[in-house]
Amino acid sequence: MRTPADRARISRKNGRVAFAAFATVAGMVGLSFAAVPLYDMFCRATGYNGTVQIRSAAAPGATERQVTVRFAAIIHPSIPWQFEAGQGPMTVHLGEQGVAFYRAANPTAGPVEGTATYNVTPEVVGRYFHKVACFCFEAQTLEPGQSAEMPVMFWVDPKMAEDPNTRDIRTITLSYTFFRTLADAERAGALASAGPHVGRAVR
Template sequence: MNDSIARRNRRVALAAFATVAGMAGLSFAAVPLYAMFCRITGYNGTVQAGGQAAPGAVERQVTVRFAANTHPSLPWKFEAAQLSMPVHLGDQGLAFYRAANEANRPVEGVATYNVTPEVVGKYFHKTACFCFDAQTLQPGQSVEMPVSFWVDPAIAQDPNTRDIRTITLNYTFFRTLADAERNGALASAGPHVGRTATP
């Protein structure tokens, strides 16, 4: 009788252990299985890889123009490396701006940007950019500054934007207030100051 109870207890213990081990295994597998399910079905807004491009991403293009402005207080030469480029809706674009410090001392600048026409702003997405971060250039130093972006294919469905074929991305570089105070207010920076490099 005691042997029978002991065997039954061992079977129950083994079954309980197997159940716990199985549940632990499933919990670890749940995340990759759920991710796989989302990739296959697009559930929960997951981007699907390897499928067809979004509607309009291949057939429809817009031209993105690049403009560069320098505030008179900043002794930099700042310009777009390219005047414009065609971009398929939904595709990633990569452009470059160039900045050079023409002063004989380090100078710190910061850029702001805007997109025109303003109505396209919600469809223009930057994934990497140099705006709003202070940049310090040493005397005579020049740098290339990349900006990567894409234009949402939904722009072609909006009655307010579907006829737009050209978008302008405009950057303006300013001298930071801290740098201006360090170097004695806003001194003149040379003949290039105020130059606007636009397409």
Template sequence: MPQRLDPQALAKRNRRMLGGAFGVVFGMVGLAYASVPLYDLFCKVTGYGGTPMIGLAAPGAASEAEVTVRFNAATQPGLPWRFAAQQPAIRVKLGEEALAFYTARNSADAPATGISTYNVTPEVVGRYFHKVACFCFEDQTLTPGQSVDMPIAFWVDPRIAEDPVTRDIRTITVSYTFFRSLNDAERSGALANAGAHVGRATR
């Protein structure tokens, strides 16, 4: 004959099961909310997905090996700016800090504010491209007709030549896109591979 459970023991067991179920649900919800920033952090730490590494000083040229770094510029429709790279490409030695410039001009008759994102391609070089300073992820407001130079300081890790996956890569492309707001950038998907801001440097 089956043993009958005490009503209090049964109620206690049900409370434990209910608590466990709620714990699983809340854990899954928390993981869902955390997955995006955790993935973003993973990309920034590893360079995965073309996200440049940031904040490290250049060690100085480790060899005579060089790569070509190309510069792309784009502007979201609706932002009345002319935005372009001052140089289409430069040759840089591995391990040596380099400096390049973009120019932005407000062609409207009223102040206009933009904010930029960036990434590098091929995506596999993200871990070896170190951005020291640039103008990204900060609002830039230009008065009517105002033109400004926007520099980017960077270096390419010499280990790019030792990695079997990247050692034959001779050209890296750096792409900047100006949006009217970060919300616009997020809606466009541009933030997925973008790197973190490390310091404004405009003149």
């Protein structure tokens, strides 16, 4: 038969186990929320998965080596926009700043807010492709029937020609994908659920 001292000791032990379990679960939840931004920081720092480097510094200056940059425009099914590259392939010198344009249009009867992600292929080139300015990760709102040109300023690091993994690459593809923002999708869903009576006066 357990004495009061035994029961107190067991209770303290169970409390410590429960606390440890709670701390472990809380830590795992915290890590899951931190995983996305940490992964994004890792990709930006290393160019992993074709993530382009974002730099405010100007291009270092053109070298003799050239590379062709292609531009791809992708629309996610969540956003009812028209989206395309404003030009065909562009040949630039390594170290030379280039400027390209994308075009987006909203053919719907209501405003739509979108945001773009990007990457380059071959993925190994990501660490050498630098963007000075672009429209990525910032919400863009187009009113009904509105269109917009979105510029991208970039340069390709001359060090690409020194890397055994990239020195033979002659063509790079820069891809942008537009998504509808979560807030705008929720707003559109709420309006659709409310039906045609939204905005009518209640009699």
